[in-house]
Amino acid sequence: MHFVSDLGQSHASRGEGLVMVGDLSQPRGGLMSNSRRIHQNGLDADIWFQFAVSAAAIRDTENQPDPPSMLAANGEELGPLWGDDQKALLKAAADDPRVDRIFVNPAIKRGLCSSEPDPAWLRKLRPWFGHDAPFHVRLRCPHDSTACEQQASIPAGDGCAELDWWFSVEARTPAKRSAPRAEPVMPAACRPLLLIN
Ligand SMILES: [Zn+2]
Numbered sequence: 001m002h003f004v005s006d007l008g009q010s011h012a013s014r015g016e017g018l019v020m021v022g023d024l025s026q027p028r029g030g031l032m033s034n035s036r037r038i039h040q041n042g043l044d045a046d047i048w049f050q051f052a053v054s055a056a057a058i059r060d061t062e063n064q065p066d067p068p069s070m071l072a073a074n075g076e077e078l079g080p081l082w083g084d085d086q087k088a089l090l091k092a093a094a095d096d097p098r099v100d101r102i103f104v105n106p107a108i109k110r111g112l113c114s115s116e117p118d119p120a121w122l123r124k125l126r127p128w129f130g131h132d133a134p135f136h137v138r139l140r141c142p143h144d145s146t147a148c149e150q151q152a153s154i155p156a157g158d159g160c161a162e163l164d165w166w167f168s169v170e171a172r173t174p175a176k177r178s179a180p181r182a183e184p185v186m187p188a189a190c191r192p193l194l195l196i197n
Pocket of ligand 1: 131136
C-alpha cells in the first residue's frame, strides 16, 4: 500500500516515532510504515494513533496489549494522550486524495469539530464504533481496478452537526441499537471493536 509508506514518510518529516499499521488479516497488527512486512489487505487499514519509538519496540510489543485509546475515561472526549501529532497524522491521511473515507470514534470527530477553525477537512472522518486507538482508512478504488466497487460518496458538509446520535443511549447500548443507516462493510478484524463501545 503506497499510501501507508507515504503517510509514514510525511510523519517522519514532522516528528518522532514510527507510524504503526494494523494488519487487518491478523488479530493484531503492529507493523510499521517503513517495514517491508506491511500486509496488503485490499483497501482497508487500521492505523494507530500512538507512535512506536523504534522498530525494535514494535517487535517487542507484538505480544503486548494494543496501543491505548485516545479518549478520556468517560469515552466522550479526547483524552490526555491526544495531541498535535495525532491530529497531524489524521489530517495527513484525510488530505490524501487516495483516501476515500476514514472511520474514527465519534468522540474524536466531535473534539475536532469543536477545535478546528476550518473543519472542512473533517468531512472524510466518518463516525464509527471503536476506533479510538486506531483510525480506519478506506482507500478509493484504484483507477485500474474493474472489480473494485467504489462506495457511495460521503454527504456534503463537515458532518459535525450529525454526531448527536452517536452519543445517545441507543447508540451506546448494543441491545437497543439498530444499525445506523449506511452501515459500512468492515473487515473481520474490526468487528470485535463493535462490541467494546
Ligand atoms: Zn478498523
